[in-house]
Amino acid sequence: xxxxxxxxxxxxxxxxxxxxxRGISLDLAEGETLGIVGESGSGKSVTSYALMRILxxxxxxKAGSAVFDSRDLVQAxxxxxxxxxxxxxxxxxxxxxxxxxxxxxxxxxxxDVLRRHGRATRRDARAKAIEALEAVRIRDAEARYDAYPFxxxxxxxxxxxxxxxxxCGPRLxxxxxxxxxxxxxxxxxxxxxxxxxTRDRGMSSILITHDLGLAAEYCDRLAVMKDGQIVExxxxxxxxxDPQHPYTAKLVDATPRPGAGLRDLLPAEARTPLADxxxxxxxxxxxxxxxxxxxxxxxxxxxxxxxxxxxxxxxSVGLVGESGCGKSTTSSMLVRLLDRxxxxxxxxxxxxxxxxxxRFVRDARRSRIQMVFQDATDSLNPRHSARQTIADPILRxxxxxxxxxAARIExxxxxxxxxLTLLDRFPHQLSGGQKARVGIxxxxxxxPKFLILDEPTAALDVSIQAVVLNLLADLRARLGMTYLFVxxxxxxxRLLCDHVIVMQGGEIVEQGPAVQVMDAPSHPYTRTLLAAAxxxxxxxxxxxxxxxx
Amino acid sequence: MTExxxxxGRKPDGAWAHLLHVLRExxxxxxxxxxxxxxxxxxxxGALLVPHDPLATNAANALQPPNWTHWFGTDSLGRDVFSRVxxxxxxxxxxxxxxxxxxxxxxxxxGAVAGYWGGWIDALLNRVLDTIMAFPLFVLAMGIVxxxxxxxxxxxxxxxxxxxxxxxxxxxxxxxxxREAGFALAARLSGNSHFRTLAxxxxxxxxxxxxxxxxxxxxxxxxxxxxxxxxGLGVRPPTPEWGIMVAEGAxxxxxxxxxxxxxxxxxxxxxxxxxxxxxDGLRDIVDPRRRT
Numbered sequence: 001x002x003x004x005x006x007x008x009x010x011x012x013x014x015x016x017x018x019x020x021x022r023g024i025s026l027d028l029a030e031g032e033t034l035g036i037v038g039e040s041g042s043g044k045s046v047t048s049y050a051l052m053r054i055l056x057x058x059x060x061x062k063a064g065s066a067v068f069d070s071r072d073l074v075q076a077x078x079x080x081x082x083x084x085x086x087x088x089x090x091x092x093x094x095x096x097x098x099x100x101x102x103x104x105x106x107x108x109x110x111x112d113v114l115r116r117h118g119r120a121t122r123r124d125a126r127a128k129a130i131e132a133l134e135a136v137r138i139r140d141a142e143a144r145y146d147a148y149p150f151x152x153x154x155x156x157x158x159x160x161x162x163x164x165x166x167x168c169g170p171r172l173x174x175x176x177x178x179x180x181x182x183x184x185x186x187x188x189x190x191x192x193x194x195x196x197x198t199r200d201r202g203m204s205s206i207l208i209t210h211d212l213g214l215a216a217e218y219c220d221r222l223a224v225m226k227d228g229q230i231v232e233x234x235x236x237x238x239x240x241x242d243p244q245h246p247y248t249a250k251l252v253d254a255t256p257r258p259g260a261g262l263r264d265l266l267p268a269e270a271r272t273p274l275a276d277x278x279x280x281x282x283x284x285x286x287x288x289x290x291x292x293x294x295x296x297x298x299x300x301x302x303x304x305x306x307x308x309x310x311x312x313x314x315x316s317v318g319l320v321g322e323s324g325c326g327k328s329t330t331s332s333m334l335v336r337l338l339d340r341x342x343x344x345x346x347x348x349x350x351x352x353x354x355x356x357x358x359r360f361v362r363d364a365r366r367s368r369i370q371m372v373f374q375d376a377t378d379s380l381n382p383r384h385s386a387r388q389t390i391a392d393p394i395l396r397x398x399x400x401x402x403x404x405x406a407a408r409i410e411x412x413x414x415x416x417x418x419x420l421t422l423l424d425r426f427p428h429q430l431s432g433g434q435k436a437r438v439g440i441x442x443x444x445x446x447x448p449k450f451l452i453l454d455e456p457t458a459a460l461d462v463s464i465q466a467v468v469l470n471l472l473a474d475l476r477a478r479l480g481m482t483y484l485f486v487x488x489x490x491x492x493x494r495l496l497c498d499h500v501i502v503m504q505g506g507e508i509v510e511q512g513p514a515v516q517v518m519d520a521p522s523h524p525y526t527r528t529l530l531a532a533a534x535x536x537x538x539x540x541x542x543x544x545x546x547x548x549x
Numbered sequence: 550m551t552e553x554x555x556x557x558g559r560k561p562d563g564a565w566a567h568l569l570h571v572l573r574e575x576x577x578x579x580x581x582x583x584x585x586x587x588x589x590x591x592x593x594x595g596a597l598l599v600p601h602d603p604l605a606t607n608a609a610n611a612l613q614p615p616n617w618t619h620w621f622g623t624d625s626l627g628r629d630v631f632s633r634v635x636x637x638x639x640x641x642x643x644x645x646x647x648x649x650x651x652x653x654x655x656x657x658x659x660g661a662v663a664g665y666w667g668g669w670i671d672a673l674l675n676r677v678l679d680t681i682m683a684f685p686l687f688v689l690a691m692g693i694v695x696x697x698x699x700x701x702x703x704x705x706x707x708x709x710x711x712x713x714x715x716x717x718x719x720x721x722x723x724x725x726x727x728r729e730a731g732f733a734l735a736a737r738l739s740g741n742s743h744f745r746t747l748a749x750x751x752x753x754x755x756x757x758x759x760x761x762x763x764x765x766x767x768x769x770x771x772x773x774x775x776x777x778x779x780x781g782l783g784v785r786p787p788t789p790e791w792g793i794m795v796a797e798g799a800x801x802x803x804x805x806x807x808x809x810x811x812x813x814x815x816x817x818x819x820x821x822x823x824x825x826x827x828x829d830g831l832r833d834i835v836d837p838r839r840r841t
Binding site: 014335337358361362366367370371373374375378379380381382383384392393396397426428439442443 | 570574730731732734735736737738739740741742743745750753754837838
């Protein structure tokens with residue numbers, strides 16, 4: 001149905017023309033689901049934008065053809081494209097909230113599309129819009145018709161976007177990272193819906209994602225992209241079992257999966273033995289009946305409802321839950337950025353919760369408890385170079401100056417695998433993985449005992465995630481740090497943590513040794529979480545079973 | 550997703566290379582910086598370079614049209630308009646630069662504090678700014694100069710005061726959105742006090758939009774100062790100043806002596822034009838993200 005041939009896209013930039021897509025060829029059959037998998041910068045999104053002819057200024061299709069139903073999308077006039085977009089080919093974008101107009105009711109936005117393409121008249125638009133909302137399994141569609149996007153959850157917004165995309169009965173749907181930023185259970189619900197509806201309607205679809213596991217679960221065929229080229233195509237199971245291209249093998253290896261240890265995520269030549277990790281017995285952090293309540297106009301919001309747990313020295317504890325479960329609030333209180341409502345946080349036997357967050361900056365324990373932030377980009381000052389960023393905590397909380405300071409910064413950079421030549425770059429001149437390393441180097445600059453890792457790999461590509469997770473494991477062994485690893489990704493938590501705490505609605509529903517919680521969960525919520533995680537097919541050739549320790 | 554395929558090992562641009570790039574990329578920025586240099590030259594060396602004494606009167610030579618000795622002609626007292634226009638640059642630029650600097654500093658401090666701490670400080674500041682902005686600003690400036698006395702300092706203070714709200718609001722908004730940003734929290738964890746976090750981590754990130762405001766404001770400040778002088782408040786004759794010169798020349802336009810008012814007006818217009826054009830260029834220069 002769609003035949004792409006020698007498709008090339010380039011962008012004009014400050015330093016000349018950059019080729020984003022370099023001659024790719026793809027075929028998509030009627031009713032087929034194709035996954036385009038690649039890491040950031042591989043050109044996968046650019047390909048889809050170019051197909052829809054919605055490239056940014058400066059971008060142009062340099063060569064090739066994309067024949068959809070005997071019409072070449074590359075040659076089609078803009079006027080014809082307007083008719084094709086939405087009616088024949090529709091697209092779902094990454095951020096559903098950004099894709100919806102924030103000041104219009106979702107029902108009206110649906111009506112706009114229906115009427116624009118002549119699918120509804122003014123009289124029956126409302127009924128058809130509600131019908132479309134029901135089609136994407138939105139409960140109580142009649143009431144949701146009048147909702148504004150901000151009143152809906154992320155998953156609900158993505159369903160509305162999906163309803164809009166489906167409204168005109170397109171024959172091809174392109175989904176560009178449709179579930180990035182959604183909770184794992186929501187991701188499953190949305191993806192199941194996409195699969196069911198496209199199948200029922202006999203539609204073809206293209207799923208663009210960085211998550212090989214997700215693509216493998218939902219696509220008939222995968223195309224792996226790297227540097228603007230397709231390096232390999234084939235059915236998911238075959239790709240996992242026997243990757244032909246080294247890059248595919250690297251991606252398959254780096255995808256966390258059951259039965260693979262931390263080192264198995266790295267390419268074979270980098271699999272040095274992992275240092276033994278034996279958690280000590282002494283309690284380092286003890287949390288007792290910790291409560292956080294926010295005042296709000298509609299009554300107090302109980303973010304954390306009296307939780308208790310203990311973190312032992314040298315232990316790595318995973319704090320798992322979906323957005324809104326209170327895990328971020330808990331980590332903010334532990335790192336003393338936020339004051340608790342009641343309860344104790346004993347660090348080394350001393351109750352640090354009594355010290356107000358505003359004054360903790362001057363406390364001697366400030367340097368002992370540090371944090372690696374979720375979004376490496378957001379957590380680096382855009383105006384500070386990597387060197388300045390790493391130097392900041394040292395300047396504030398130690399007496400190191402001059403050449404000793406410079407030496408310490410270089411030592412930290414080396415420890416975190418950051419090339420010294422990059423130290424004078426600004427964050428926007430660094431890649432995602434490099435920014436993550438700068439953030440980690442800053443956090444460990446003063447040898448903290450307790451490090452809180454707030455989804456440190458959530459925004460990273462899988463191959464970089466693999467490297468960063470291994471780096472964290474190595475640092476733990478070398479510096480004897482204790483970790484609290486906050487995450488929603490159970491596959492990742494399984495790799496790094498000895499102990500897991502599962503939170504839901506501000507309460508701990510289950511906690512225990514990682515193996516026990518993962519393999520024999522006792523709480524139904526834990527089971528739901530585990531079931532929702534996409535399961536990549538076992539990569540028999542790439543990761544031997546013995547790797548599970 | 551972006552299409553960055555960066556060449557590894559290439560050195561990032563330094564400050565100079567970046568400045569040159571910004572100038573080269575945008576001809577309008579280049580033009581505005583060139584004109585700014587032209588005005589700066591007049592401000593610093595104008596008094597030394599002009600062909601005639603700007604204050605020397607010569608009744609016999611009054612109201613001469615532009616000619617080779619008097620390029621912009623002479624005014625009703627026979628003073629050389631060209632010399633007066635050039636010499637006036639220093640005074641007009643001084644007034645506007647000082648006024649903008651004062652409002653920049655005060656506005657930044659007020660806005661940053663309100664944006665960072667919020668609460669009653671924020672509410673109070675906003676109401677005070679609303680009060681200032683409720684007046685027609687030029688009339689407020691007139692009132693201040695009339696009440697405090699007719700001096701150059703008072704023109705500067707008045708111009709500064711009416712511009713404070715623009716800076717305070719801009720900084721407040723820019724600081725407010727970054728208050729909870731990851732890098733601000735990270736700065737707190739690195740042992741920075743609230744003050745340091747605000748002053749050295751958050752505030753500098755508000756500079757790019759501030760630069761646009763500064764350059765637009767310079768234009769307004771010059772117009773404002775000239776406007777006050779035009780209506781007789783502020784700079785007093787015989788000091789050369791564009792506003793007064795336009796005011797003096799206005800009486801002679803009807804009698805056909807257009808040059809007396811036109812040339813100072815032209816300079817005034819060019820100066821405002823220059824500052825308005827400079828904004829985007831300045832923003833690009835202070836924004837490290839524009840470097841590659």
